[in-house]
Amino acid sequence: MSKEISYTIEEVSQLLKVSKLTIYDLIKKGELPVFRVGRQMRMDAADLDRYIKNQKSAQMPASAVPAPESHRTEMRESHNVVISGQDIVLDILGKQIEKCSPYKSLRSYSGSLNSLISLYNGDCDIVSLHMFDGDTGEYNLPYVKRILTGNRYIVLNLVARKAGLYVKKGNPLNLTSWTDLSQPHITMINREKGSGARILLDEQLRIHNLASKSIIGYEHEETNHLSVASVVATGKADVGVGIEKAAKMVGIDFVPLIIERYDLVLLKTPENETLIRIVKEILSSSLFQTEISSLGDYDQSQTGSVIYETF
Secondary structure (H helix, E strand, O other), X not given: OOOOOEEEHHHHHHHHOOOHHHHXXXXXXXXXXXXXXXXXXXXXXXXXXXXXXXXXXXXXXXXXXXXXXXXXXXXXXXXXXXXXXOOHHHHHHHHXXXXXXXXXXXXXXXXXXXXXXXXXXXXXXXXXXXXXXXXXXXEOHHHHHHHOOXXXXXXXXXXXXXXXXXXXXXOOOOOOOHHHHHOOOOEEEEEOOOOHHHHHHHHHHHHOOOOHHHOEOOOOEEOXXXXXXXXXXXXXXXXXXXXXXXXXXXXXXXXXXXXXXXXXXEXXXXXXXXXXXXXXXXXXXXXXXXXXXXXXXXXXXXXXXXXXXXX
């Protein structure tokens, strides 16, 4: 490979046939060097070649041998922090973390459920969640308590925001509720499994006794809010589920149906004590809150508050 060639994280994951979270973990551990072009991380082809050759020459894969304590300490001192989630507010958080601490923020754009599982597996440091539980009417905690069993953790509120339906300008089909999705002339565009929007939809279908097979387009998926909103904007679908901000960015109408709490979760470990303190300070700072307020469409009344904490 030419030394002038570089790859995106997604391209590297495809070349190595592993998930992007695996690549982020290798970056976090300092095993794969990257550089930034704006907000995007890229990797030199030469560095990728070197990594592959090192793995081939090793007597057994590094992943098969537990890292000695001294090496784990070195990895912790690399000061890379992986933040998982898709909202632009997380980019602002990452920027503030880099400004006021030795940490460097890396971004993973996985959905809520996959992010929480990655936190459990040690592949992320900060995850954002907006997962609705239909049995309790509560956001996030029912899932966190089940998945992070056996771990100590803290849940901090980031923002609250409106979730609902993306519809065409003027809402020509007069869609106003979850039950409208089952109308035979309505075509929807869905989010991927594990995303907060998909969980919200599936829970509302369950609550209202609606079968997913009755909804045209339920099996058609996009992987982020903007993509779903864009599909509606182009007329390829009549409706999608997402957040208000994306609808305004794309220029379509939005039908609010629920206020969702968007929280952060961090594991409480000795290594994370400093990171937790820094995140708390940032969330409560006037600088951060002013920047979020300037974006519009976010409720900051609970920003920085401790929603739940284990001891």
